[in-house]
Amino acid sequence: MDDESTPGRKAANGEDSIYWDKSKGRFIGAVSLGYTPAGKRHRPKVSGKTKTEVRRKLRELRKELEQGAKAPAHHTVKQAVETWLAQGLKGRAPKSLETYRYLAATHIYPSLGAAKVRLLEADTLDEWLDEKAEVLATSSLRLLLSVLRRSIAHAQRRGRATRNVAELVAVPEGRPGRPSKSLTLEQATALLSAQEGKWIHVYVVVSLLVGTRPEETRPLTWAHVHIAPNDGSKPHIDVWRSVRRTGDTKTRKSRRSLAMPKQAVEVLEGHRNRQQAQFKAAGKTWTEQGLVFPSRVGRVMDASSVRINLRSLLKEAGFNNPAEWTTRELRTSFVSLLSDHGVPIEAISRLVGHNGSNTTERVYRKQIRPVITEGAEAMDEIFSRGHDGDAEAP
Known part of the structure; x- marks a missing residue:
């Protein structure tokens, strides 16, 4: 033996x-x-x-x-990837397609595109991945290898490849990803005072004080903003939509109703009044089905437009490096501010709609529903400007 x-x-x-x-x-x-x-x-x-x-x-x-x-002797990696991109991703979101095409054009075609799928070796892929690990984060390397594996698998199903050598290699450790960060109380207070009356200020108030995701905030409609509810509940926002292809929230537990702190209520009410006046002046009909943050042509605001306007607001608020901040960090700031204030992590998990929470109720329109109030109450205490006295300047 x-x-x-x-x-x-x-x-x-x-x-x-x-x-x-x-x-x-x-x-x-x-x-x-x-x-x-x-x-x-x-x-x-x-x-x-x-x-x-x-x-x-x-x-x-x-x-x-x-x-x-029997497999084509000259079928290349580039041909395999291009075929998968054209045939294997039907129904996928345009954003996903854009990401895959970018990864392929930037990282696969220059190094492996001309290689014959039939002759591709594990050692070649290991060397390629080790090289890419010098410039890409581990998560990007995983996605890159996934594109290659799925492309060759697609070629196998069509008789253009017999074995998937990409299945034989592992993802190396890449560069550390960009660490997320959070606003301090002083920074958040300064940001909430910048460009008041403009839509980006309202966007920041909703994101920072209510805790919605960027993909939940951009498609928000007035029908889901309850400034003065008739059912006796607190003013709240129904987080029921996202910019995802299906229109659904990230998970079932992300579908939630969140009470608004007083500052958010006042800012949104002012924003709605200004928007209604603009519609009237333009001879248009304002409806509750309309977007809270529409683009200039009335569609859902593009993520890059929000980011550009946020950085302009950050600059006015006195931030030294506005380009280092993203819209998603308004949400991490929401979590950090609540945690620093002593709100239990279980309650925060419910507020942000994480899957780790077992207590998040699924809510439906037109029902008298339990509105999650912990976040609004804490934010009223954290940012008390204009209610219980002016907050201290940063």
């Missing part, structure tokens, strides 16, 4: 070989197929925890390679 913990004899030329890779902690099996047109040895590989597992995989690989004689 072979010793499963040590490598065997060295394989002769033309034979399959099995050896121990100390860096991976696994046995590697290689099939020798001569040389590629570029002069490199063509040695497709498999890996496993034991020699027995590797031998089985080598037998399967040999069968696949025999069948592979």
Whole structure:
């Protein structure tokens, strides 16, 4: 019986070989197929925890390679990815398609695009990923490898590839991602005082004091903003929509009703009055089904437009590096401010609609529903300007 913990004899030329890779902690099996047109040895590989597992995989690989004689010899990685992008993503959101196309054009085509899928080797992909790990975060590397795996799998289903070598490699550790940050109380107070009366100020108030996601705030309609509810509940916002392809919130637990602090109520009421006056002056009919933050052509505001206007507001508020902030950090600031104020994490989880909360109720329109009030009450205490006295300047 072979010793499963040590490598065997060295394989002769033309034979399959099995050896121990100390860096991976696994046995590697290689099939020798001569040389590629570029002069490199063509040695497709498999890996496993034991020699027995590797031998089985080598037998399967040999069968696949025999069948592979029928696969197109010149089908390239770029062709495989382009075909998957055109045929394998039907019904996906345009934003997702844009991301995949960018990753392919920027990181796959320049390095691997001309390579033949049939001759692609795990070592080549390992080297490619290690190179990309110098400039990309781990999450981006995972997405990049996913694009390649799914493209080759799509080619397999259409007889253009016999094996998916991308399944044999692992994602290395990439560069640390951009750390998110939160506003301090002084920064938040300054931001809430900048550009009052403009739509971006209202957007910041809703995001920072109510805690909605950017993709929930941009498609918000007046029908979901209850400034003076008739059912006796507190003024609140129904977070029931997002800019996702289906229009649904991120998760079922993200669908929630959130009470508004007094400052948010006052700011939204003023914003609505100004919007109604603008519609009247333009000879248009204002309706509750309309957007709270419409673009100039009446559609959902583009994320980049919000970001540009936010950074303008940050500059006016005295921030040294406005470009370092994103709209999503208004939400992280909401969480941090509540946590610093002593609000229990379980309550915060409910407010932001995280899946970790087991107490978030699913709410429906036209019902007398439980409105989550902890956030509004805390924000009234944190930002008491104009109600219980002016807040201290930062």
